[in-house]
Amino acid sequence: MNRFQDKFDPRVWEVVASIPPGRVMGYGEVARAAGFPRYSRMVSASLGRSPEPLPWHRVVRSNRTLAFEPGSSAYREQSQLLKQEGVRFDGLKIIEVEPDDSLDRILWGPQD
């Protein structure tokens, strides 16, 4: 009964909520992580119907571009939210900021 729930599946919710700030995941990646390979389209449908506020802006296409039409209000909103978290853009493509502890190491020393 591993079946995607109508409207919204809590497993998708958990996966999306677990994406740390400054990092992004593809729709397909989220689907796999939630246990539903090839359900990328359902992930997008779920995000729009989430009952709770989710960091939906951290979910992007597998090619590292946003899923909205460039210039649309949704696109601007998502890109702004991502930039606030330190994500950089090279035109339409996202330059994912590495988990980059390089700076942390300089400031705080090796974590280990």
Add this chain to the structure above:
DNA sequence: GGGCTGACCTACT
């Protein structure tokens, strides 16, 4: 049942 749609993906050219 058949056909179209969508915040998609992979493979191939």
Add this chain to the structure above:
DNA sequence: CAGTAGGCCAGCC
């Protein structure tokens, strides 16, 4: 690296 083609799955006529 960009563009195209075919595949995927649930929801709604």
